[in-house]
Amino acid sequence: xxxxxxxxxxxxxxxxxxxxxxxxxxxxxxxxxxxxxxxxxxxxxxxxxxxxxxxxxxxxxxxxxxxxxxx
Numbered sequence: 234x235x236x237x238x239x240x241x242x243x244x245x246x247x248x249x250x251x252x253x254x255x256x257x258x259x260x261x262x263x264x265x266x267x268x269x270x271x272x273x274x275x276x277x278x279x280x281x282x283x284x285x286x287x288x289x290x291x292x293x294x295x296x297x298x299x300x301x302x303x304x
Contacts, residue, residue, distance in 0.1 A: 242295035242302070249291015256284030 260280035267273030 240298065242298040245298055246291050246295040249287050249294065253284040253288035253291065256280050256287060260284060 260277045264277040
C-alpha cells in the first residue's frame with residue numbers, strides 16, 4: 234500500500250514528539266500566566282501529563298514499527 238511508505242518509525246517518533254512539544258509549551262504558558270492559581274497550575278500539570286503520554290506513545294509506536302519492519 235502506498236500509505237505504508239510514509240509510516241516509518243522516524244515519522245511516528247516525530248509526530249509523537251511534535252504533539253508532546255505542543256502540550257509541553259501549553260503547560261509552560263499556563264504555568265507562567267497562571268500567577269500561582271491552583272486551578273491553572275492543575276491545568277499546567279494536566280497538559281504536561283498529556284505531553285508525556287504522547288511522547289511515550291510515540292516512542293512505543295516507533296519501537297513497535299521498528300520491530301515489525303525488521304522481519
